[in-house]
Every structure is written in structure tokens, then in C-alpha cells.
Amino acid sequence: MILIVLAVLLIVAFLIDTKPFPYLLMLYFVFYDMFDGFYKDEKIFSALRYLVPLTLILFYIIKYRIVKHIEFIFVALVSYLFLLWLLNAGDQIVTAKSVLPVIITLLMIPVGMHLGMSNNVIGEFKKYNRLLLIALPLYIVYANKVGIAGFYSDAFSTGFLITSRLYVIPIIVFLAIHYALTDKEENRIIQVVDISFILINTCMLLLSTRRTTLLMLAAAIMIYALFNKKLFLKMLMLVFILISALIISFPLYQERLMGQLEKRERIENLNSLEEEGRYLETFYLIDYHKKNRDVAEILFGVNLFDTYDFGTRYFGRDRPIHSDINMIIFSTGLVGLFLFILFFSHYFLNGNSLITQENKKLFYPLIVNFLIVLVPGRFIGTLTFPPLLMLLLAALKYNEYYIEASHAEENEQPVLYTY
Template identity: 25%
Template structure:
């Protein structure tokens, strides 16, 4: 019986370390018209089978540390049963349920620094895969054609929007993990990091650039050796300056477009996420029901259900949770995030009083960035959310026996 259990554990660990790469491939397949729907089915099968595999073998171990998460998921599930469109609400909830389950799963699998190293290395293989996908995108004219000039394609980016967030986190965190001896400092990782950094710059996505810049600067400013910061700034400046004439007009155009968009017959000159909050508040006031205030308007189904933005879903995570599950749901969701942070500090202080200060700082920087990114909305960004909850679980789990 012990041998069977060992094999199952080994298989689930390998499966877990492959999940991010598989989801990144599914993100890329989404841009290939003939494979777009297939990618969604494959993603569902891969993620759901992994989570249910854990439910079958390790259910008794999953929620011991995360009872609040279990309560929140049950609360959301019950709300979906009273939705006007039960099937749609349940399908959207199921996506959220799947990626949130990676918090206890990651915590269960990552029990020491050796497990932590394996997980982080599997994350950084995503950067290698991203470079490969960019190469394929440009070779076969696939992906999202982001950078253009005079209607001529400048470069095809394999992924876009929240699908780039993971690369932004990993690029920003690379110096820390090299210093923490998770990755060896060598030419290969420097080249991979530089190529991904350039792809983020060329994407001209403000959020991705802010994520990687913040995490990198946060780590380097508190590092004893600041030479790496100087070297990287010099290299990026040397490479970026020639690209400035191509990037500057596109960046300014995108910046301007953030405050002006069209929704049906309405021309709106306001930042979309700010407008969404006002419309959601108006929707609550119009319903004038204490039940709506407490339990939300429509669980995980904001399209056509608030204001005049029609098919535009709510982009702010916290506003989306408020709309979907009311003040009760928002309180539980925020408290769950606070509880994640408290669990890390509790275990860090209990087990690792002599651990590297960098380890604590990098978790704090990741946690802060995740909260900030939540305000621009990514509740449906499955790959990114799997990464976030896996990282949270890994950092808390590794705390049990950090060496």
C-alpha cells in the first residue's frame, strides 16, 4: 500500500509542476482560430482532472489549514443555485473553484525547500516555453499581433493581457531566486530573462511592465549586492533605446484609449474600471433590497446585468465579488486574502526565525502586487490565478521546513 501511495504522490507532483506550462500552451492555442474552442476543453479536462485527483486521494488533507477557503467556496456555490441563469453562474464559479483549489494543493505538495526548488524551477520553465511560443508566433504569423507600424507587423506576441502576467512576475523575481540558489546564475537564465523582459516591453502593456519593474526593484533595493541592478539597467537601456521610436506612439495611443471607449450607443470618456464601480453601486441602489446588499445581484454573471456596459464584464476583482456575492462575499474574500498573509507570517516566525530575510520580503512583494493587480481585474484569468494561488501555497508550505 505504501508503494502505491508513493507512486500517486510522485505522479501528482509531476502533474502539478506541469500545470502552468500546459495552461500557457492552452492560452496560445486560443489565438489559433481552428483550435480556440479545443483549447478551452483541454484546459478544463487537464485542470479539473488534476483537482479531482486530489479530492479522491487526499481530500482529508486539503482544507485543514484553509477552512475559510472551503466556507467561501461553499457560500458561492449555494448562491449560484439561486441565480437567474444557474448553468452560466455555476460554470463561472467552477473556473474560480478550480484555480482556488491550487492553494491547498500547493501547500500539501510543497513541504520543504527541495519541493520549493522543484516548483520554482517548473515556473521558470514557463519563461523558456514563452520564448518558444513567441518564436512560433512569428514564424507562422500566429498569436496576437500587438506591435505594428504603418500597418506592417513589427512582431507577433504569442500572448496578451493577463496571459503575460506570469512572465512579468517571473522576470521580476529571477534575481531573488538566483540569489536564493533556486536557480543557478548563468548565461542561459540571463538570456531567457532578458528575452522575456524585452517581450514585456514590446507588449506595451502597462500592468506587465509595472509588475516586473516593481518586483525587480523591490528585490534589488534591499539586496546587499546592487551591482546586478546597475548591470541590468544598462543592458535594458542599451536594448530599449533603439526601440523607443516604435514604442512611444503606440504606448501613448493605448494610454489615451484607456479613458475613452464606446459601449453601444454611449461614448464614454472615463477610465473603465472607475466607471464600473459607479455603475455597480447604482445597480445596488436601484434594487433597494437588503438581500442584494448582503448576498449580491447575480452570482458570477455581470454581463448585461449592470449599467449600460452590456457585454463588458466587471474588471475589478473586488467589485466583481461584491456584485456576485454581496457584502458578505466581499468580506469573506478579503478576509481569506488576509488569512493567507497571516498564515505565511505565522509559519515564518514559528519555524524560520533564522531564514533569509529575502524570503519574507519576496512573499510580501508578491502578495502586495497580487492585491494591486486585482483592482484591474483578472478573476477569469485562469492561468494567472493558478500561478498566484500555487505560489501562495508553496511559500506557506515551504515555511514548514525551510533550509
């Protein structure tokens, strides 16, 4: 029932006013993943997760003529994925559960371009970010109180926000830190509330014992500090406050943290690399192609985004390939790898010198977060954080595109750069 209510609210909000739809969609994906575990994976709930958002996105694209931002490389990659879906899919349901999220995520790039060219996306997203900053830890507290799901141990649960779904938290916390440092007009009480929830979310990340989430947050803060030398002292003070608060409050969460670490001993074992699945799957992938020697599989992949058979063969259980890089190589082949590299280079690497200095302060921490996620994986097939990441990156990069282009036209000079 909760999922149906969420879908109805999203549709009603879209019909009333389409302008805030992209931001509301980001909330929808996060809240949906908070509660989807309560329901069996039936067709209606799959429709609510994929088809309702995809349909609304397409209507939004048509209404605001965003098709003009969809370039050849976008069409080429999406067409290739659809072709593989038709000709080289594994289990149709498993493949669909990964392909549809990827398509939705990629569509957020032209949507982000559209918003970035006419809106202050970071400023507009602030209230939605604050809502998530507060809602995420409250949900986790609720999950522990009522005993929802769990992960490494019974000592601490993140509810249905497990594994890669937690990657949304460091993104939200990082943005909250940016808002706290740059908004001079914010009410003091609200600032205290924001900083308090930044601390609480950071504590939740520690308790979850997810190394990737901690690395994402740490990397984002460090890169942000490098691009914000004027705010360096404020950053240092904020980090000092957060670390001090975590140390002082350690007795409050010590037992839960120790319980988590006890169940996940490999975190404390520096020699565990040889036992790390993501490390092993790279060698298994090479071994697979050495033994099969199938040129078609090397070029075009094996069973699009369905790698459970691979896991059964090499790990003795239905464990899919985790790393997005390995998943792309194995499931879409060298042709797919080439298209993905060309796609993301085109949108997020080429022409970055044109990004405004102010936007670079957020763009580069977020792009590093994106690159970090690709190694442990789950960017493919997840909707909790990838659409948000693509929306923000596109909006930040293309924020000044029309301004630069118009200046070139006024000077009767050709625009030599393309996106």
C-alpha cells in the first residue's frame, strides 16, 4: 500500500506542476527503496518501480523539448542496450531489472542539462536534500526499533537500504555540508539542526561498516576543500566538530559497532584482498573468456546484466558480478565498454574547462564519487542514488552552456566546443 501511495503522489504532483518533478522523482526512488522489501516482487510493484517513473520522465522530456539534448552517443548506447536485451538477454526479468534502471539513470543526464541551463539546481534541491538528510536516519532508527531486515549482524540494521542503496547517504551528507558552509542567511536554529543530522548520518555510515560510503564522503570532502580554499578553515572546523562529536558519543554506539565488526572481520583484516569477491571476479572473468574463446562473447558480452550463472560457476552460489566495470565488460562486451567510456567521457570529461569555477567545487567531488562507485559496483541496476548523481552532474556541468554560446554568437565567432 505504501508503494502505491508513493506512486499516486508522484503522479498527482506531476499533473499539478511538472517543474519540481525531477526533484520529487529523486525522493520517490529513495522512499520506494525504504519500503519495497515489505512486498513480494509482483508485477504491479515492478511497474511502480520502473514503468511509472519512466513514463513520467518521457512525458517530461516531451513537454520541455528535452529531446534536443539527446545526442548521437546517447542514442547509440541506449540502442545497443536494447539490441542486446532482444538478442542476448539472460533471464528476461533479471535483465529487465537492470536495463530499465540504467535507461532511467541515463535519461537524467538530458533532464539535468535542461535544468542546469535555466535553473539553480543546487539551490532548488536544498529543501529536498534536507528532507532526505532527516528522513534517512529516522528510517534507520525505525528499522532497528522494529527489526526490519539487517545486514552483517543483528547489532545494527539499515532496513531495506542495504549495500549500494546506502550510497545515497554520503551524497546527501556532502551536499548538506556544502549548504551549511555557504548559506550565510540560514537561520541559526536550522543550521544547528542540519549539522546535527550531518553528524547522525555520519554515525549511521560508521555503524553500517560500508567502506565505500565512508570513502565517498571522505573523498568528496577532501576534493571540495581543495576547490574551496577560502572555506578551508570552516571546513577544518566542521570536520573537527564532527570527529569530536563522534568520539564523545562513541560509548552510545560502541556496542553496535563492535557487533557489526565482529560479523565482518575482513574489514579489520588487511590481508583479506585475496578473499574479496570483487577482486576475484576480475580473474574469474579473464578465466571464463580464456576457456570459452568465443569472439562474439568477448565483443558483445554474455547474458545482458544477468550474471547469476557466472556466480554459480565460480563462487558456488548465485552471486552476480558486483563491480560495474566487470559487469559492463562481461555483459556488454568490448563494444559495450567502448560505448560506455565514450558516453561518459562525452558528457562528463570533455569540455570541463567550460564549467564555472563555482560549479567545479561540487562537480568534481561528485564525479569522483561516481568513479568510486564503479569499482565495488551496483551503479547498474540501482535507482536509489544513480539518477540523483547523473542529474546533479549534468546540471552542474551544463549550467553556463547557453551563456557561453550566446557570447560566441554575439562576437560572430563559431562555437568550437560541443557537448
